[in-house]
Amino acid sequence: MATKTIVIDGPIGQYSFSKQFIRNELSGQSKNPVLIKISSLGGSVDDALNIYDQFIEHSNVTAELSAFVASSATLISLGAKTVRMNENSFYLIHKAMNWVDEWGSMNEDEIDALIAKLETQKQQLAKVTLQLAKMYVKKTGKTLDEIINLMKQQTWLTAEEAKNWGFVDEVFVPEVAVNYLENLQMVAMINSSGYPDPPRKMAFNAPLAEPRELGVEAEATVAEHVEALFDRIWNRITNKQKEVTPKNKAEMKTQFLNVNKVLTVENLESTDDGVFLNETQLEAIENRLAMDQQIIEERDTANSARDAAIADRDTANTNLLNAMDPFNAIDATIASAETPEAKVLAIRALLSKKPATQPAGNMSKGDPVSDGVEWDVINNLEHNKHVDRNS
Structure with a gap:
């Protein structure tokens, strides 16, 4: 009986069930029997290979597979001393994969560089696939060609098929029977992970396909097949029963010319359900x-800059008008002058009327120089005239 049970029911990798997590869980177990319950769609090959090595090193691990077990999750089970599988579960292996994210406009040089880059990645993936295939060969006893062909097919195996292949040592009947195809979350995860759909048709009491018969539909022992449960679940997920061609498709009676111009179309079409735009059209609108x-x-x-300039101009005009107030107070002629130039002329005119005062302006060499004393007024005083007559 196992002294330690570890459940792996999510992605294998750094942020979930990592190699460090397994190492911590196995720490202190020595050679005690450990049960690993695996229900995972896989994840990091790096973590999986290290976990495989840890199971081999421990040497007393039993792997119990349930639900959908795929990719890296199958790798870690290879390190177990014994592999058991729930009879209602599914098993999938595939070639090594790498995320490719290349798009956009490219010239011929950029395309050549991309091809060279992808070719390098392809060669690296081929090396990884070969190594993984050798691990499956060691477990199953099958030939390398058989394993690589199965990986290429990327197909789901039932528990009995996985046992026939040699991936599983025994198939067990759970205490509570569970049909994992009814798990909407699990089915959605399978589809979003890019794995093939689980089996769509089930035959009652149908004989299991031998490894060499993969890809060939098993001969049913009953005359009638039922609609696959998966199809019903999938319809519930996508909220539709069958693909229906839109009816009453016609040109819209009201055309939105500006929208058409943005979409570079002459007109939009509508159905009874409304108007539908594709992703490219939505991107154009965005x-x-x-x-x-x-x-x-x-x-x-x-507009803000214009308003600020207007405010500065108005402030300058106000300051100018305020500066003119003392001059306007001198005389009505100055106050009535409309422009600063006119006010200057008015001031000059007033100054020219004062005795012994020369109007302001440019002076030539012949212009008299005023010392500021009104000599004509002083000389016309009576006592000065008397002095002048007697002198």
Whole structure:
């Protein structure tokens, strides 16, 4: 009886069931029997290979597979001393895969560089696939060609088929029977992970296919097949029963010319359910809205700058008018002058009327120089005249 049970029911990798996590769980167990319950769609090959080595080193691990077990999750089970599988479960192996994220416009040089890069990745993946296949060969006793062909098919095996292949040592009947195809979350995870759909048709009491018969539908022992449970579940997930061609497709009576211009189409079509736009059209609308928003922001910035300039001008005009008030108070002729130049002329005219005062302006060499004393007034005083007559 196992003294330690470890459950692996999620992605294998750094942020979930990592090699460090397993090492901590196995720590202190020595050679005590350990039960590993695996229900995972896989994950990191790096972590899986290390976990495989840890199971081999421990040497007393029993792997119990349930639900959908795929990819790296099958690798870690290879390190167990004994592999048991729930009769309602499924098993899948595949070639090594790598995420490819390349898109956009490219010239011929960039395409050549991309091809060379992908070719290098392809060669590396081939090495990984070969090594993984050798691990499956060691467990099953099958030939390398058989294993690689199965990995290439990327197909789900039932528990009995996995046992026939040699991946599983025994198939057990659970205390509570569970049909994992009814687990909507699990089915959705399988589809989103890029794995093939689980078996869609089930035959009652159908003989199991031998390894060499993979890809050939097993001969049913009953005359009638039922609709696959998976199809019903899938319909519930996608909220539809069958693909239906839209009816009453026609040109819209009301055309939105600006929208058509953005989408570069002459007209939009509608169905009874409404108007539908594809992703490219939605992206065109999104880009146009972003461009319009930028134009609005630039306009608002320009308007703010204009308003600030107007405010500065009004302040300058107010200051100028305030500066003219002391001059306007001197005489009505100055106050009535409309421009600063006219006010200067009015002031000059007033100054020219004062005795012994020369009007302001440019002076030539022949212009008299005034010392500020009104000599004509002084000389015309009576006592000065008397002095002048007697002198």
